[in-house]
Amino acid sequence: MPKKILLLDPATILGGAELFCLELLEKLDRVKFKPVLVSSGQQRDYIAKIPTDIVKHLLPLTSLKLITPYKFIINLRKLKQICLKERPDLIFTNTIRAHIYGSLISRKLKIPLVWYVHDFTFPRFFARHFSNMPKAILCNSQAVREDLVQKISAKNRFKLKAIPNGVDLEKLKHYKYCKPNFKWEQNCFYLGAIGRVARWKGYHLLIQAFAKLTTSFTNLRLIIAGAPSTLKDDKKYWQELQMQISAGKLQNRVFLVGFQKNNWDWIKSFDLLCHTATSPEPFGRVIIEAMALGTPVIASNLGGPAEIIQNEKNGFLFNPSQPIELTNLLKKLISNLNLRKKIALEAKETVQQKFNLTLIVKQIEKTF
Template identity: 30%
Template sequence: MTSDPRPVVAFLSHSAALSGAELLVSRVTAACTRLTPVVVLGEHGPLEEVLAGAGVHCEVLPLDASVRDHSVGTTTGTVGNVRSTVRTTSALAELLRAMGTRVVYTHSAKAHVYGGLAGRLVGIPVVAHVHDIVGASGSSRANAALLHTALRLLPRTVIANSRTTARSLGRLRRPAAVIGCPTAVPATTPPRTSDPFTLGMVGRLTPWKGQDVVLRAFAAARSAGLDPSARLRLIGAPLFGDDALFERELGVLAAELRIADVVDFRGHSSDVEAEMAACDVVVHASTRPEPFGQVVVEAMALGRPVIAADAGGPAEVITDGEDGLLVPPGDVDALASAMVRLATDREARGRLAENGRRSVTRYELAHVVGQIEDVLLAAAR
């Protein structure tokens, strides 16, 4: 790494799971051209294999379970075990020096704290990329206060993935740079060649993602005129905490609504693009504001019309009625009406898909990576 004239940037995350922030890390590091990325993870996991396949150098600095624990709030591990955080910070500082790191680039709430502290300890500028709304419903007020303080004091620059996320960050030393998540926009859209009409939803199976809302809306849409042969595909799997219980509840709900025979629980997919390409319409239904909504831009890039909850990042991406449809979060009747509308109006589907493909080009991978590299190189200087 030392022979490469490009500055070494350490991309830090405590998690090696294939969730939104970590997938962004894998895409961005594989596409960097003006810097040398090294990913430093706090645990072993599937992200390592993805990075290796892309030729991205990865180091694992195992964290104590109290710091790494995914089942707690955003930074409970660092609050609950200061001693572990001190050990982590010290070990990371040594690793950063050994790698000749020029910028520390943090990508998770825990990493914003221990990575920010390590960077300050060795005098390396820190850039924090915030992927989640700080203080979102269900999170700890104490943890939110800690993260607000860390983001104000530790990084030189903060990147937010949406204006919604930026507004949640509190008072910073300078305004956050808003850079959306990258997506690949194929030259042509994959064709939809088979029947029946299919609605799809992609996302972790967890209550706030709203799979239960989609099931209820799909059942209501069938009662309101949706072709009985239409199908619903739920792509995703439980990841943390009580998610597995929610998955079982979804199966029970589908049976109670008498739609189990037309609902496909697809589980985790390593080829989300193929799953969405098999759909006529993609639905996003988070019941609380989404920080960005990666699935929304991915579906638009594939030429699939999107129905999304009118809150958070998706409401910044979509212009209602022009390049997608927006419905109030959690509104079963409104979502059902939108489903019926797009199922019965092929012209509207085509128009929304075409406009969506055009508007989503602002999130093309090369463009977003260029924006991120600009921020990181400015910090390195």
């Protein structure tokens, strides 16, 4: 009899955490485990990607910053009813909101619980208080694990285990590249960046470095694929990037193309992927995807990327507080095709050895 796993993932956006949950649903060993999903239903693309054999329950888990105490209690009651109906052997939670709901239900119904933590935003009070409840706390990087070490009590630190995200190498074998719909120019060198448009992602540094190289490399182009969230500062930052592009007269060279669904096709179209976060990145999913697809990567040396990339072996790292490092690295790599090819080969090997999704899911299954 397979063990029933209830995965709690609000999925109000379709980011790295949500994509990883979808991959986990697909890859879990069906002989050993029967997954059931509880999600908000607010993200249509997420719902569309749920494997067809998965039993799903839609429960609109509003952001804890916006929810009223009454609505929070109603949601808890509904989640309790779902658990009583499904009788899961274990609850697996994805994102902070899910950890809090899942912890309360786990304690009430005495169901074992596992967290998967994807970022640094877990408030200290909640992390410390609720970390008594899961039997295991999985983190997508050592950087996230170290962040939680500082937030939870010493008696619970043994629960922490870093298990990274991965790339589905089986899916990659059957992947067929389709060049995205864009006005591609012949004989141009394309730098690319993919991710949510937020200030800490450091796109302004990338545009700044790009501007310094346009005289030396007239065929250089930059594409930033991503959109701001509904946060006020994200929207403001988007406008600032547009103004930066206009002020530098780069409108025909730098392109903000918004959110794109087909990330692999865009990554494959870039000659170089740039990840320029100015604050620690929890992991860096797009980095391992680029490495798997054979696109060389430059990334800032903060957080997860420094765990993925061995500098000058399978990619390049720079210090975002020293923007000249980024400019010099770009110049070096644009000018050296052989170096880019060498780095790309090493990067593919790294993904096969360390970020194979099938093997990573097996590690997670062991915690169940």
